[in-house]
Amino acid sequence: MQKIISAVVADIGKVLLGKDHQVKLALACLLSRGHLLIEDLPGMGKTTLAHALAQALGLSYKRVQFTSDMLPADIVGVSIFERDSGSFRFHEGPVFSQLLLADEINRASPKTQSALLEAMEERQVSVDGETRPLPQPFFVIATQNPMHQSGTFSLPESQLDRFLMRISLGYPTREAERALFQGVDPREQLRQLRPRLDRAGLAKLQALVGQVKASASLLDYLERLVLHTRQSQECPVGLSPRGALALLHAARAWALIHARGHVVPEDIQAVLPAVAGHRLQSESGDGAQLVERLIRQVDVIAA
Amino acid sequence: MAYSGRLPRESLLWIFAAQFAVLLPHFARLPLWIVAGWVLAAWWRAEVSRGRRELPGRMIKLVAVALVVGGLVLSYGHWFALEPMVALLAVSFTLKNLELVTRRDAFLSLLLAYFVAATLFIFDQGIPHAIYGVLAVLVVTAALVAQAGAGSARPRRALGLSARLLAQSVPLMLLLFLVMPRLGPLWAVPQEDASATTGVSDSMSPGDFANLSKSDKPALRITFDGPVPPPEQRYWRGLVYADFDGRRWSQGFGVDPREGGQVFWRDNEVALPEVGPRYRYQVIQEPTRSQWLFAMARPHSATDGVGETRDDRLVRSEPVFSRLAYEVRSWPRDSINEVTPMGDFDRRRNLQLPDGGNPRAREWAARLRAQGLSPSETSDAVLSFFNQQFTYTLAPPSLGADTVDGFLYDTQRGFCEHFAGSYVFMMRAAGIPARVVAGYQGGEWVEGEEYLLVRQYDAHAWAEIWTGERGWQRVDPTAAVAPERVRNGLQTAAADEFMRDALVPLHRFPVLKRLQLQWDMINYRWYRTVVGFDSQRQQDLLRELLGQVTSARLALLVALPAVGALLGIWAWLWFSGRGRRAPPAARLYRRFCRRLARYGVERRPGEAPADFAARVGRELPHLGPMARSITTAYQRAAYADDPAALVQLRRLLRGFWPRLRRGPAPGQG
Numbered sequence: 005m006q007k008i009i010s011a012v013v014a015d016i017g018k019v020l021l022g023k024d025h026q027v028k029l030a031l032a033c034l035l036s037r038g039h040l041l042i043e044d045l046p047g048m049g050k051t052t053l054a055h056a057l058a059q060a061l062g063l064s065y066k067r068v069q070f071t072s073d074m075l076p077a078d079i080v081g082v083s084i085f086e087r088d089s090g091s092f093r094f095h096e097g098p099v100f101s102q103l104l105l106a107d108e109i110n111r112a113s114p115k116t117q118s119a120l121l122e123a124m125e126e127r128q129v130s131v132d133g134e135t136r137p138l139p140q141p142f143f144v145i146a147t148q149n150p151m152h153q154s155g156t157f158s159l160p161e162s163q164l165d166r167f168l169m170r171i172s173l174g175y176p177t178r179e180a181e182r183a184l185f186q187g188v189d190p191r192e193q194l195r196q197l198r199p200r201l202d203r204a205g206l207a208k209l210q211a212l213v214g215q216v217k218a219s220a221s222l223l224d225y226l227e228r229l230v231l232h233t234r235q236s237q238e239c240p241v242g243l244s245p246r247g248a249l250a251l252l253h254a255a256r257a258w259a260l261i262h263a264r265g266h267v268v269p270e271d272i273q274a275v276l277p278a279v280a281g282h283r284l285q286s287e288s289g290d291g292a293q294l295v296e297r298l299i300r301q302v303d304v305i306a307a
Numbered sequence: 308m309a310y311s312g313r314l315p316r317e318s319l320l321w322i323f324a325a326q327f328a329v330l331l332p333h334f335a336r337l338p339l340w341i342v343a344g345w346v347l348a349a350w351w352r353a354e355v356s357r358g359r360r361e362l363p364g365r366m367i368k369l370v371a372v373a374l375v376v377g378g379l380v381l382s383y384g385h386w387f388a389l390e391p392m393v394a395l396l397a398v399s400f401t402l403k404n405l406e407l408v409t410r411r412d413a414f415l416s417l418l419l420a421y422f423v424a425a426t427l428f429i430f431d432q433g434i435p436h437a438i439y440g441v442l443a444v445l446v447v448t449a450a451l452v453a454q455a456g457a458g459s460a461r462p463r464r465a466l467g468l469s470a471r472l473l474a475q476s477v478p479l480m481l482l483l484f485l486v487m488p489r490l491g492p493l494w495a496v497p498q499e500d501a502s503a504t505t506g507v508s509d510s511m512s513p514g515d516f517a518n519l520s521k522s523d524k525p526a527l528r529i530t531f532d533g534p535v536p537p538p539e540q541r542y543w544r545g546l547v548y549a550d551f552d553g554r555r556w557s558q559g560f561g562v563d564p565r566e567g568g569q570v571f572w573r574d575n576e577v578a579l580p581e582v583g584p585r586y587r588y589q590v591i592q593e594p595t596r597s598q599w600l601f602a603m604a605r606p607h608s609a610t611d612g613v614g615e616t617r618d619d620r621l622v623r624s625e626p627v628f629s630r631l632a633y634e635v636r637s638w639p640r641d642s643i644n645e646v647t648p649m650g651d652f653d654r655r656r657n658l659q660l661p662d663g664g665n666p667r668a669r670e671w672a673a674r675l676r677a678q679g680l681s682p683s684e685t686s687d688a689v690l691s692f693f694n695q696q697f698t699y700t701l702a703p704p705s706l707g708a709d710t711v712d713g714f715l716y717d718t719q720r721g722f723c724e725h726f727a728g729s730y731v732f733m734m735r736a737a738g739i740p741a742r743v744v745a746g747y748q749g750g751e752w753v754e755g756e757e758y759l760l761v762r763q764y765d766a767h768a769w770a771e772i773w774t775g776e777r778g779w780q781r782v783d784p785t786a787a788v789a790p791e792r793v794r795n796g797l798q799t800a801a802a803d804e805f806m807r808d809a810l811v812p813l814h815r816f817p818v819l820k821r822l823q824l825q826w827d828m829i830n831y832r833w834y835r836t837v838v839g840f841d842s843q844r845q846q847d848l849l850r851e852l853l854g855q856v857t858s859a860r861l862a863l864l865v866a867l868p869a870v871g872a873l874l875g876i877w878a879w880l881w882f883s884g885r886g887r888r889a890p891p892a893a894r895l896y897r898r899f900c901r902r903l904a905r906y907g908v909e910r911r912p913g914e915a916p917a918d919f920a921a922r923v924g925r926e927l928p929h930l931g932p933m934a935r936s937i938t939t940a941y942q943r944a945a946y947a948d949d950p951a952a953l954v955q956l957r958r959l960l961r962g963f964w965p966r967l968r969r970g971p972a973p974g975q976g
Contacts, residue, residue: 266947
């Protein structure tokens, strides 16, 4: 099992050069059945990452480019009257896929955004009074332009909370970029990616995440972290129980990716910026600095 | 809205509540305009907080101060008394509302509120006031709590915290109550206390005692130490009337200490009888606004400020403005053998009669005198006359100009003052020195003879005659007519008339009467234990606790509980603040980190074990591998719950300490 995970990471690493950490985070996010939000400038490889993940894990993949004039039906699907059969037939929207890449989600109107987010939370959609389950697994990678760019509707806090993680890819290192220039076209690499897992394998991995041991000492550390966010003057909004649970799930997945049967504080520290960064709003600057301070201030070892 | 931002509305409301709570008992006592002033100031401040009005400017404030000073002068006219001082305090407290802007002002106002609350006890120290005082302090403290912001102003929270704070301060309060030195007042502030009842006054004219008989207010409470006098001996003498002007009996000039009457203030000024006193008792007297005290005949008191007069009474150096306790020893006249002969001045004083009037009484007296009877035979003759013809009643018919004649021959109905007055008149007219004595007679036992409660309706007047060989002797002419008055009290003697005018005839319901007595007993005990805890009793108690009162022992008494309490608080904080005990692996790892910190590598709080181990490896290379394996063992023990790893961690650490002490091996840097 461990081999498969490292193989997947290596495969994607070939496409997205020098971004192992982000690849692992994305994988951890997927393994803990969460959705991923990638926030970055255009052209940083957001789409590539999503596509590579889908390929490597053998998931059906669809991509929606969000625009400001999109309607919920464009995502969910619509019932169309067919003259042949004389009845309405539901045409599934792009949401009916295993991995959905919602590109530039903050370009769509809030109404459309919330249609997607509802689907993410419930893992089902209701159209014309009929509830249709989404395929299993269902994994959304949404990308978002940084907020200050023009023509964007920023996601409200409650909807940001639906994403297990928010990561940003960032510019590649010099070496990685040089390799990119010299190497094969990433799109070509992408095509060559072969799935390492089938659906059952993925489900099994996801089940394994739950079995990773989180000891009392670790939960103590988690509690201290969460408590700190709720009591510190710096954090106007503390981490919700859902956020705390997300942190634990992600840390478990992270431990699994690193071939450990138990979670250690380093796992929590590794996933904390991605999991908590978008949940902790701070009045000054973004959550990243807040999380950094949080990691620095909260003692890892019980007093 | 300029000011409302600084003091939130809830905290303002709390301040008003606190002010109202402490001023409420004063409202009845203070002039009405001060109440109105408070309401106006509070209303104005409330309007400011609602943004409808600005805070008053300097001019308005000056005008307000001027008005208030003028009002105080008009209302009181004099300054150096308690009431105007309290009024001044209340008024300045009220005006402070107009300057209530910042939190600091709020604190000032509330601290002043504590002070105003304390002034309640100047006027009354009874249980209801004490309870009210505690409630007022509770509200003021809650108001103080409410200033802390962030939801602290919610009533339940503020009152709850306030109650907790007060409860926590109770031990300190008790300690201070016990050891705080009781300072006497620096100066006596005259107090206009409407609650003081005059009771027996310094003169007696027809009708005085009838008024007293309508009041069931307590006058004296007496506790005996040793033998208790029988009911017919319980005559609490307060005043001696020697001067009769035809209608009114009074003390006469030169008897009252204020008029230069001789008083023996010090113990050794007057020789005490050689035999010991028969009765020892303590009297707690309600405020009377007069100087005379009450005791059985031939009294002596060792209490400071209490002296004896030549006519065997006790007086106090100052009027009794608040409840007063004094110790008395009494030698009944029959226990004293030697008699001081009567001087000319006293003889003349006690034979004094107005020049004319009451011819029939004088004529009868002259007849008795002509018969050559002894003083006691003359007295018996008059008493038997009373006994045959007279009726004891609380509602006597009015008398004409010649009161004695009118009573003896016409109406023949009356009560103690009529009998005593006429009797003394007769005696004097017959040439026997006699005087009227006023005070209380009898009393009612409370709680199985714990103390004797003497009420205003026990006020009584009787007579004393000079018998030459036996000196002054008490004669109670009322006893000749209504012996049950002396034996069983007024209620039996005048059952139908007793307390007839009372609004609520409590005395007719035994249950209510018993409740009333119970309440009096609770009050009495409160006074004895709390209010009456003066410096003398404090000394006694401290001596009992410490054996000998030295400053070192006193300091120990204060310091020990204080240190104990502090230790307790410290221990409590230690145990509760520590929370759960950290698991063993974490404790071991912490020790590992502490030891390393001594060698200059300190783990930062947020530094995870693996990162720390890596850093140790960089900074102290010779310890690197060891630190790594210890960290791995710790991680397995703490996060994988591996018991074997814990054992391994212990073993590794045991090996690590010596390595750490030895320092880097030579050549390794």
